[in-house]
Amino acid sequence: MRISNPPQAKDLMATARSFGNYDLAAALADLIDNSIKAKASRVDITFEPEDSDVVVRIRDDGTGMDFETLVIAMRPASANPQDARESDDLGRFGWGLKSASLSQARVLTVVTWCGGIINAARWDIDNIDDWSMEVLEGTEAKSLLAKPQASKSGTEVIWTRSDRVLDREVGLSFDDSLTFAIAHASQRLSLVFHRYLAGETDRRLTISVNGRRLRPIDPFMTAHNATQTLDAEVIKTANGSVISIQPYVLPHFSKLTVEEQERLGGPEGMVRNQGFYVYRNKRLIIFGTWFRLVPHGELSQLTRVRVDLPNTVDTEWRITLDKSDAQLPEALKRRLQEVVKRFNRRSFSVHRKKGVSLDLPEVQSVWLRYVKNGQIRYRVNRDHPMVASLLDMDSLFGKADAVLRLLESYFPMDKFLADANEARVNQCPTSTEEFESLVHQCVLNFLQGSDGEFEVDEFLKFLRDVEPFSSQWTYTESYVRKNTAKKWGMKNGL
Ligand SMILES: Nc1ncnc2c1ncn2[C@@H]1O[C@H](COP(=O)(O)OP(=O)(O)O)[C@@H](O)[C@H]1O
Ligand SMILES: [Mg+2]
Structure with a gap:
């Protein structure tokens, strides 16, 4: 025997408020995804304070929806996430419009127009009765818009009783919270859609928030010549x-x-x-x-x-x-x-x-030990400053890296093990000169990359985390301080 066991409409819709982990920016972004899919070239977002509420409108000039499409669009889980999507489709679960909106507001109204016809539909989570949805047509639907339609087709999503748009806990006034929320969301949208805003896509997208056009934030600064x-x-x-x-x-x-x-x-x-x-x-x-x-x-x-x-x-x-x-x-x-x-x-x-220390949490050792599939392998640390500078110099030819790999791969392991057993191996530098020449090389490297500026303290900070200097610190420090002025011909902080 089978019995029908559907969810309670109002309970499921209340739960839908916490599907995903939307904040204001993420919720707006999800609606903008829909606008992009609907081939919009403009999205205008407005926040209008109304008593202690804020009404949010997200309007696009996309294809809009006819009545049947609107009804399906408003249906919770309107699509199967497993279905293949058009390659430019930013949707996936068939929930976005509903759960993004309800994560911010208690009432979601969608007004949409195309081919001279306008329709609207609404979910109010405090007034859901057995999945029956309010729909409005013609002038009634049109009256929900704050401004008349400016494009042949398009969609306006309206959030009212927006109880989650403002984070009121921070102790700010209503106005300040709103300003803060808008600024934060705008910044985020400028980043999330920067490639659309910059016209890197088929259609350039314009997004405005309260009449202000968003400028793209390119996180890679590709236009900067030093990138x-x-x-x-x-x-x-x-x-x-x-x-x-x-x-x-x-x-x-x-x-x-x-x-x-x-x-x-x-x-x-x-x-x-x-x-x-x-x-x-x-x-x-x-x-x-x-x-x-x-x-x-x-x-x-x-x-x-x-x-x-x-x-x-x-x-x-x-x-x-x-x-x-x-x-x-x-x-x-x-x-x-x-x-x-x-x-x-x-x-x-x-x-x-720039001679800036990286403040590495750990010492940059010369050798690294890797364990993989139960096997151990030693590798020269390509990030060790001396090694890195060699590799940088030779990055075109890759010879230095080939030599390192050669040394790593053909280490005379058998002989080494036999010698190590008899405790005859000593790999330490044999003289202080050898150690000093290492420091000297480091100074040269450091100078090369520092535009002629040499800060002794910066240099020491840099050496502090680098093997072998870190382990022989007292000696290194006094040696460097003594020699910066004399031997290397530079005054302190030259
Ligand atoms: N701004 C819009 N313009 C045109 N159609 C839309 C718009 N927003 C939503 N839709 C329609 O509603 C459907 C459901 O949207 P949504 O709930 O976000 O799920 P998904 O994006 O995963 O398909 C979309 O597939 C689309 O057909
Ligand atoms: Mg979507």
């Missing part, structure tokens, strides 16, 4: 989808104007926002994370990697309902890790050139 574009990579997944990876190294802070720094979130934001920038159909879904492939902060703060996903990899990446998150498939982890290692060297050298 380094590193080699791009392409990864093919099992189902034939193509993922492209494009690393960038941002200009050093000192090369940016205050305004440029601010647009990137200020110096603090630049650190926090290092990492991968993952785009799905050119729309930014996640940013500022290394997916735990590398500890945060260990890599250069200036490295950002653009990862472009088509919407055909949604299931592998486990795109979440609010599209604010995705998880890295295991198979791709290793490839990305290799990519990160390689370009990080470049980014590191940008810092070094």
Whole structure:
């Protein structure tokens, strides 16, 4: 026997408020996704305070919907997430319009027009009775618009009783909270849709918020002539989808104007926002994370990697309902890790050139020990400053790297083990001169990259975390201090 057991309409819709993890910006972004899919070239967002409420309108000039489409669009779970989508479709679950809107407001009204006909439909979560939905036609529907339609077709999504738009806990007045919320959401949308706003897509998109047009925020500063574009990579997944990876190294802070720094979130934001920038159909879904492939902060703060996903990899990446998150498939982890290692060297050298210490959490050792599949392998640390500078110098030919690999691969292991058993091995520098010449080489490297400026304290800070100086610190420090003036012919802080 089977019995019908549908959910209670009002309970399910109340739950839908917390599907995904929408904040205001993410909710707006999800609606803009729909507008893009509907071929809109403009999206105008307005916030109108009304008593203690705020009415939010998101209007586009897209294709609009006829009555049947509107009814389906308003239906919870209006599509099957497993269905294949057009390659430019930013939707997935058939929930976006509903759950994004209800995450911010208790009432969702959609007014839509095309072919001279206008319709509207509404869900009010305090007034849902057995899935019956309010619909309005013609002049009634039109009266819901604050301004008459300006395009042949289009859609206006209206949020009322917007109880979650404002974060009132911060102790600000209503007006201040609203201003704050709008500024924050605008900033986020400028970033999330920057490639659309900049016209990198088939159709340029214009987004305005309360009449102010959003300018794109390019997290890679590609227009800046000090931005380094590193080699791009392409990864093919099992189902034939193509993922492209494009690393960038941002200009050093000192090369940016205050305004440029601010647009990137200020110096603090630049650190926090290092990492991968993952785009799905050119729309930014996640940013500022290394997916735990590398500890945060260990890599250069200036490295950002653009990862472009088509919407055909949604299931592998486990795109979440609010599209604010995705998880890295295991198979791709290793490839990305290799990519990160390689370009990080470049980014590191940008810092070094300015003579700025990276404040690495750990010492940069000469050798690294890897354990993989139960096997142990020693590798020369490509990020060690001396090694990195050699590799940088030789990055065109790759000879230095080939030599390192040669040394690593053909280490005389058998002889070494036999000797080590008899405790006859001593690899330490045999004389202080040898050690001093190492420091000297480091000074030269440091000078080369520092535009002729030499700060003894900066240099020492830099050496502090580098093997072998870190382990022989007292000696290193006194040696450097004694010699900066004399032997190396420079005054303190020259
Ligand atoms: N602004 C819009 N213009 C035209 N059609 C829209 C608009 N917003 C939503 N729709 C329609 O509503 C459907 C459901 O949207 P949504 O709930 O966001 O789910 P999804 O985007 O996953 O399909 C869309 O597939 C589209 O047909
Ligand atoms: Mg959608």
